[in-house]
Amino acid sequence: MSRGLFLTLEGGDGSGKSTQASLLEQWLVGRDRTVVRTREPGGTPVGVEIREIVLHHRGDIAPRAEALLYAADRAHHVASVVRPAIGRGEIVVQDRYLDSSVAYQGAGRVLDAGEVRSLSEWAAEGLMPDLTVLLDLPWEVARRRLDGARTRYDRLEAEAGEFHERVRDAYLALAEAEPERFVVVDATEPVDEIAARIRARVEPLL
16 A cells, blocks of 8 residues: 655645645546545534634634634544545645644744644644645735735735735744755746646655
């Protein structure tokens, strides 16, 4: 049986994670691998309800409460979807994981990043991705993309530019600290070139 893999895509809103996840899934299926494509929050029925709260709740949510909600989604998602798929030898391609919490709830909400990461690691029982693709995009470019594609912004997308700059800086710091896990890709490059770079990093893991 082929070994299972856990591949995550990270980056700010509008960076193209969904597009690249779809292209990666198609390529892997073409290699005769079984792929579980999922996301956080919202990769389970419980997660769908949590996603509605954290992204579309009207009114404020205390930053620590927000971090705990994301961690709750992660704990259930890892236990019920991710670990079982890896155990079956499948490849999990996931849009967002614990790095998102460190960047958004840690840096974005100005919480202690180490505490947020520890919370996520506890929720996921220490499970880390085999590879994390960071699609790096300046916020000004991301905002133009979102403006052309959205009629409604979620709670995080609607945050001010300073928030998103903190998120981007946090992502880049994470990638610099763990170069063996991360591949950083310029998300302004053409879609096909980005996909090729991702495939080149995934290929040795298969």
